[in-house]
Amino acid sequence: MDKGFRFFPDQASSVAGDVDLLYFFLVAVSVFFACLIFFLIYLFAVKYRRKSEDDIPKEIEGLLKLEILWSVIPLILVMFVFVWGATLYFDSYTPPKNASEIYVVGKQWMWHIQHPTGQREINELHIPVGQPIKLTMATEDVIHSFFVPAFRLKKDVVPGRYTTMWFEAIKAGEYHLFCAEYCGTKHSQMIGKVVAMEPADYQNWLSGGAASEPMEVTGEKKFQQLACHTCHTDNANARGPSLVGVFGKDVELEGGVKVVVDEEYIRESILTPNAKVAAGYKPVMPTFKGQLTEAGLLQITAYIKSLSKDGSK
Amino acid sequence: MSTAVFKHRADQQAEDNGHTKNYLNAGFSAKSWLLTVDHKRIAILYLISITTMFLLGGIFALVIRLELLTPAGDMLQSETYNKMFTMHGVVMVFFFLIPATPAVFGNFLLPLMIGAKDLAFPRLNLLSWYVFTFGALLGVTAIVFGGVDTGWTFYTPYSSTYANSNVILAALGAFFAGFASILTGLNFIVTIHKMRAPGLTWFRMPLFVWAHYATSIIQVLGTPVVAITIILVALERLFKIGIFDPALGGDPILFQHLFWFYSHPAVYIMILPAMGVISEVICCFARKKIFGYNFIAFSSLAIAMFGFLVWGHHMYTSGQSVYASLVFSVLTFLVAIPSAIKTFNWTATLYKGSISYDAPMIYAIGFLGLFTIGGLTGVFLATLAVDVHVHDTYFVVAHFHYIMVGGAIMGYMAAMHFWWPKITGRLYPEGWARFSALVIFIGFNLTFFPQFIVGYLGMPRRYHAYPEEFQIWNVLSTAGATILGVGYAIPVVYFIWSLRYGAKASANPWKAKGLEWEKADSPPIAHNFEETPVVTEEAYAYEPKRG
Amino acid sequence: MSAKNAALQHHFEDLGQQYESSQLGMWAFLVQEILFFGGLFLGYLVYRSSYPEAFKIGSSLLDVKLGGINTAVLIASSLTMALAVYWAQKGDKKKIILFLTLTLILGSTFLGIKVVEYSHKWHHGLVPGEMFAYSGPLADQVRIFYSFYFAMTGMHALHMIIGAGLIVWLMVKAARGRFTAEYSTPVEMFGLYWHFVDIVWIYLFPLLYLIGRS
Numbered sequence A: 001m002d003k004g005f006r007f008f009p010d011q012a013s014s015v016a017g018d019v020d021l022l023y024f025f026l027v028a029v030s031v032f033f034a035c036l037i038f039f040l041i042y043l044f045a046v047k048y049r050r051k052s053e054d055d056i057p058k059e060i061e062g063l064l065k066l067e068i069l070w071s072v073i074p075l076i077l078v079m080f081v082f083v084w085g086a087t088l089y090f091d092s093y094t095p096p097k098n099a100s101e102i103y104v105v106g107k108q109w110m111w112h113i114q115h116p117t118g119q120r121e122i123n124e125l126h127i128p129v130g131q132p133i134k135l136t137m138a139t140e141d142v143i144h145s146f147f148v149p150a151f152r153l154k155k156d157v158v159p160g161r162y163t164t165m166w167f168e169a170i171k172a173g174e175y176h177l178f179c180a181e182y183c184g185t186k187h188s189q190m191i192g193k194v195v196a197m198e199p200a201d202y203q204n205w206l207s208g209g210a211a212s213e214p215m216e217v218t219g220e221k222k223f224q225q226l227a228c229h230t231c232h233t234d235n236a237n238a239r240g241p242s243l244v245g246v247f248g249k250d251v252e253l254e255g256g257v258k259v260v261v262d263e264e265y266i267r268e269s270i271l272t273p274n275a276k277v278a279a280g281y282k283p284v285m286p287t288f289k290g291q292l293t294e295a296g297l298l299q300i301t302a303y304i305k306s307l308s309k310d311g312s313k
Numbered sequence B: 001m002s003t004a005v006f007k008h009r010a011d012q013q014a015e016d017n018g019h020t021k022n023y024l025n026a027g028f029s030a031k032s033w034l035l036t037v038d039h040k041r042i043a044i045l046y047l048i049s050i051t052t053m054f055l056l057g058g059i060f061a062l063v064i065r066l067e068l069l070t071p072a073g074d075m076l077q078s079e080t081y082n083k084m085f086t087m088h089g090v091v092m093v094f095f096f097l098i099p100a101t102p103a104v105f106g107n108f109l110l111p112l113m114i115g116a117k118d119l120a121f122p123r124l125n126l127l128s129w130y131v132f133t134f135g136a137l138l139g140v141t142a143i144v145f146g147g148v149d150t151g152w153t154f155y156t157p158y159s160s161t162y163a164n165s166n167v168i169l170a171a172l173g174a175f176f177a178g179f180a181s182i183l184t185g186l187n188f189i190v191t192i193h194k195m196r197a198p199g200l201t202w203f204r205m206p207l208f209v210w211a212h213y214a215t216s217i218i219q220v221l222g223t224p225v226v227a228i229t230i231i232l233v234a235l236e237r238l239f240k241i242g243i244f245d246p247a248l249g250g251d252p253i254l255f256q257h258l259f260w261f262y263s264h265p266a267v268y269i270m271i272l273p274a275m276g277v278i279s280e281v282i283c284c285f286a287r288k289k290i291f292g293y294n295f296i297a298f299s300s301l302a303i304a305m306f307g308f309l310v311w312g313h314h315m316y317t318s319g320q321s322v323y324a325s326l327v328f329s330v331l332t333f334l335v336a337i338p339s340a341i342k343t344f345n346w347t348a349t350l351y352k353g354s355i356s357y358d359a360p361m362i363y364a365i366g367f368l369g370l371f372t373i374g375g376l377t378g379v380f381l382a383t384l385a386v387d388v389h390v391h392d393t394y395f396v397v398a399h400f401h402y403i404m405v406g407g408a409i410m411g412y413m414a415a416m417h418f419w420w421p422k423i424t425g426r427l428y429p430e431g432w433a434r435f436s437a438l439v440i441f442i443g444f445n446l447t448f449f450p451q452f453i454v455g456y457l458g459m460p461r462r463y464h465a466y467p468e469e470f471q472i473w474n475v476l477s478t479a480g481a482t483i484l485g486v487g488y489a490i491p492v493v494y495f496i497w498s499l500r501y502g503a504k505a506s507a508n509p510w511k512a513k514g515l516e517w518e519k520a521d522s523p524p525i526a527h528n529f530e531e532t533p534v535v536t537e538e539a540y541a542y543e544p545k546r547g
Numbered sequence C: 001m002s003a004k005n006a007a008l009q010h011h012f013e014d015l016g017q018q019y020e021s022s023q024l025g026m027w028a029f030l031v032q033e034i035l036f037f038g039g040l041f042l043g044y045l046v047y048r049s050s051y052p053e054a055f056k057i058g059s060s061l062l063d064v065k066l067g068g069i070n071t072a073v074l075i076a077s078s079l080t081m082a083l084a085v086y087w088a089q090k091g092d093k094k095k096i097i098l099f100l101t102l103t104l105i106l107g108s109t110f111l112g113i114k115v116v117e118y119s120h121k122w123h124h125g126l127v128p129g130e131m132f133a134y135s136g137p138l139a140d141q142v143r144i145f146y147s148f149y150f151a152m153t154g155m156h157a158l159h160m161i162i163g164a165g166l167i168v169w170l171m172v173k174a175a176r177g178r179f180t181a182e183y184s185t186p187v188e189m190f191g192l193y194w195h196f197v198d199i200v201w202i203y204l205f206p207l208l209y210l211i212g213r214s
């Protein structure tokens, strides 16, 4: 993040190079067509200057062959670009299996970040180089957008749902983090930095600072505080279904439809429990809307997820 | 043929036109203007309204650029800055560029070009001006009472729940301007269908008329959707109805879909009429029939139709489904092709022409260059992976200014210079006109080219302060904007000057083809033609047919 | 050229051209209206598919009987309007006024019933906003149903009110004998508008009142 004069941003993520390559291809195509057109205009302008006031040139109707030529060539080119761009987009939207998760909550006007291990940061995100990272993002208020130019990636953070993005840093350094979606008065101050560290440094960073409580532990505490456990016991005739081992599995709803239990489903179950009712249960679960912040929701979610990890309870 | 007879008669009339009656001296009272149903006078009313709005929007732009001269947001409060770009965008889009070419030149020229006495619904036309002006006044009221700070896109839930500025007033202003736009479009459609002079078949129409036909279709089909959306946002603010408020179960992204369903086609409302102008100007100053008439005519329609299917390209990062993005991307590429066809045909028209470089032509050539750059960078944005990076950065800002300022306004300026003699009966000082075209061209590029670079570097738009390393590009941009401002001020001065001191224009100073030049006076009489013209040839028949 | 008629405006060649222009203009206007309501219908469909249960609950709280009566009233008014157009084409002043009056009465009846319905909703706290008092299951989503209910029927009612105003204007013109066998365009064009507004209701009624009822 040196402050000098520059033409081009850092390439710090695994996709940055690919995006730039496509970008340069587009630049080349554009320069070619722009120059072609400028050149022709210049050429004609000079060559066919009006010689005398009553000079009237011959009529030319048009030429079908030419029309086809200059429709089809750009068409082929743009379809090529489409496929290229789409493949890259697809890749940059599907996180690899081994990605480690970090949770982000946007709020007018700051970024609030929680690591599963418990570290919390404001407007800073520390990550190890060479490790895919998946962000699960939520916002307390309006739409924000998580933008790291050096990674060539951004994703809007939308109220009422989770969005995700993933990346892998390939170069240690500090990079700009911007909020790219206009979100009110201090939109331009909703900035921070991403600190990519060599794995060893990252380990140091993790173990440094105040000992922190893993997210799932905080989540478990919330689970007790809000008395979720009174209904969600593992008891067969509990009022609510057991949450052990449900994450990532299908659950059958009243009416026979099946849905996967993912972050979004858990969120909905807590905030609008009656929208999708698990088969065999009564819609008795009250809504917890207003009692949980986005961060709290994510903690409970982390706890419920931990119930499905191998070996845990 | 009968055309020859007319050609000379029109010239003759123009020579002693100091005494003849025309639409301008048909009445001088305020009432004769404010209650006029003459399309030509209504065009002038619109001209005054939108020029005022342009200067207002331009002043906001200069304030924006001044703030961005330094990285620290030290000139304005961030809240004030946010209001500046919002009002700049709202004023420029809804109160200037959308009505600009259609409501001024479309209004003035359509009946003349197709040999009609007026538009089909003259009173509706006047109504549209009043509705527009009322909308613009609402907009100005919103500004006077503290402004709006939502961005011209009014994204929910910020606009509906969080912003505490005059959202409703500004949105209603846009609503009324939109309503005026619908009325104009409706009037044009009917006029083009039903009022053409004898012999003027569809494929003899000037391309300017085709372009306005396509524009009108978008106005009629697109605008109502944004109208109802605006109403819903206002209701949301007033009554918390929950449709766009996620806290109440609503979906904020739905707003984006509805907004762009109109606002993407709206960008073609802004460019198509300018494209129509370019076709006229290039043919006239190359003295040549347009190359590929049918292709240009149909590409306008294609743009109007396919333009409705691509709105999602503004939402690649919004969390819409990946598959939706794929579809929107491929359609966006397709909609770029008709523009490519037009550009190539215009260039080919110059081939073996007899080209002269009067001011309108210089503006038209400026259009070709800048529209090409703007359009090609649109292709960057259509590309999924690239847009993820440049979305909501200055790259996008540069893209749309290249098309809207470099393209649409260049086209509008070409029209101003081309038809000014017809509208006012006066010539402007040619030297100054060429000079200002050059100043505008240079200032424009200096303002907006650096924004491509700083955009790819990652500078987000709507930022009131920014990291230092972006400064150099911003300084260049601000310098350019200053030059650009001067460039726009010069024509304002010489056009006004020419009203009094300009040389009298003949009926056809450019020796152009087209009914408005060949069969109507400069300025035209109140009902346009002495007698209904009959058309016997195709458009742009510069080369006289033998035999 | 046909003989100049008082109704011929200066910029048209003949009445035929003028009539065709009005007709095309009216159709274009109606297309515009379709898209205007289309935005609302689209929003409605999106939410209905997201919250099917809530929409059923919301719908079941509406008064089908009043809605049904209103549907009948509107269909009847379409008939009287069609008759008004028929007599306008014949140039029969008395009959035009008679049928326009009937249409106006039916339209007002519709609006009157709508007012009754709205006030019921108000008393039951079903008007979205601060007053919203429904607290059964899925309250937020039911509120969204009601937002659409009021937005859609409200926009429809607004069109009816404008229509009623136009009927009065037509009646005045008719009384002055403006409509003749040659020239009855305004009545005809208004007829198209009125039928359009009726058709909108024909869609609104099942979508709002009848879903989830069998």
Ligand code: HEA
Residues within 6 Å of the ligand: A029, A033, A034, A037, A074, A077, A078, B153, B267, B268, B270, B271, B313, B314, B332, B333, B335, B336, B337, B339, B340, B341, B343, B371, B372, B373, B374, B375, B376, B378, B379, B381, B382, B383, B387, B390, B391, B392, B396, B399, B400, B403, B404, B408
């Ligand atoms: C008049 C206005 C106008 C016009 C005509 C266009 C035309 C185009 N626009 Fe642009 N656009 C805007 C105004 C306009 N745009 C605005 C205002 C925004 C931002 C809104 C906001 O967020 O505030 C925007 C944003 C915008 C985006 C979203 C960016 C983002 O927010 O991330 C995209 C993405 O696809 C896009 C694409 C295009 C394309 C492909 C065209 C095409 O139609 C261009 C076609 C033209 C050409 C291609 C050039 C000529 C052809 C040749 C020289 C031949 C060679 C061609 C090829 C090889 C292809 N535009």
Ligand code: HEA
Residues within 6 Å of the ligand: B054, B055, B057, B058, B059, B061, B062, B064, B065, B085, B086, B088, B089, B090, B092, B093, B096, B097, B150, B151, B152, B153, B397, B401, B404, B405, B409, B447, B460, B461, B462, B463, B464, B477, B481, B484, B485, B486, B488, B489
């Ligand atoms: C038609 C549309 C249009 C036009 C013509 C312009 C014209 C200009 N725009 Fe505009 N701009 C938009 C549409 C337009 N813009 C939109 C839609 C946005 C997005 C808003 C948003 O994010 O919500 C935007 C945003 C935008 C930004 C980004 C702000 C941000 O994201 O933070 C910037 C920054 O440089 C900018 C600059 C300019 C400049 C320098 C001009 C110049 O071309 C202006 C030149 C004109 C003048 C300088 C006036 C000349 C006249 C005089 C000098 C006469 C003097 C006065 C009197 C007689 C009283 N614009």
Ligand code: CUA
Residues within 6 Å of the ligand: A106, A109, A143, A144, A145, A179, A180, A181, A182, A183, A184, A187, A188, A190
């Ligand atoms: Cu948060 Cu912009």
Ligand SMILES: [Cu+2]
Residues within 6 Å of the ligand: B263, B264, B267, B310, B311, B313, B314
């Ligand atoms: Cu677009």
